[in-house]
Amino acid sequence: MTRTIVFVLFEDAEELDWVGPWEAFGALSQLEPGSCKLVAVSHDGQPVKGANGLRVLVDASFAESPKADLVVIPGGVGTVKASKDPQVLDFVRSQVGGAEAVTSVCTGAFVLAGAGLLEGRRATTYWASLPALRQVPGVTVVEERWVDNGDILTGGGVTAGIDMALHLIGRLWSPETARRVQQAIEYFPAPPYGDVPIPEKIW
């Protein structure tokens, strides 16, 4: 079975939020050819520019997107607009039910919230945005690296998308496969400034 993984891109999405999972699933596909297919989509199929200026070409518009087995929604400053954009929200809602999992990274959680998909769920987001997510009615906000509700997953900020993707590979393929992907992307992190799990206010 080849799973189709759809990356929902929009202006000012944070690059690593979605390239982390892109790489994890890409490495999976290198290790086990045919296991998954990566598809980037945008509103109209036109290129999008990330929060740090990276310009990427996409494979399809929302309307032409193939049926997704997995959906990845990045965060970034662009979610301020995307989380209120009917086209984005309709597209995301249209994937629920058909997809095995709809996932967000970082402030992508606010897109899920905007689509009404976090009600009654546990969820997380970028550490600096946890207070804002706590304002969304019906969401149980937790400070975890990722939160798995089965069909809806949310990841913490930016690099947390790598961890969430590895977790999901372990669940949907196998723990052994996920362990190999983790090795393939040499994910033996060594943050030079130590592990700082409870961040001070830097913004």
Place this chain on the structure above:
Amino acid sequence: MTRTIVFVLFEDAEELDWVGPWEAFGALSQLEPGSCKLVAVSHDGQPVKGANGLRVLVDASFAESPKADLVVIPGGVGTVKASKDPQVLDFVRSQVGGAEAVTSVCTGAFVLAGAGLLEGRRATTYWASLPALRQVPGVTVVEERWVDNGDILTGGGVTAGIDMALHLIGRLWSPETARRVQQAIEYFPAPPYGDVPIPEKIW
């Protein structure tokens, strides 16, 4: 001082190899506006497709590239060709001296080697490619997350580019700035399959 950071892209470069540093320097620029400028370049200024199919638009051709303060060379299967490509090697060589640091991630080390820039240096690369790098005359190959020779830096595989970039930010800006960038990208890694620093053979 605004540092210009040039990302040398080519067909089948591994996406996360260079998007990791892109994100770290991008977050730096978000925290301290004007601190750096990210520029993606390719042979002819045309879009390039990564090893996992990501298609990106670039800002300039090699010939039109602005003068770099820092250079990032990714790895990936594309380095088999890129490490022997005179245009790539000439471009990389032309940056030495002018740039404060020329860096590689993963098998990008073979591009540096091809350009003759690792002779008499300590260097590292993707774990599975360490034996191949040991075949390059004059290079002292070490198994470290990143290796800093001052003007030439090499990182380990894929995700190691994030660590190397944070180290470099700490050196060229300040440790305090690098610590804030590490927080900004929520780099509090939690690899779900444990830390596996000495990988078994998975390829």
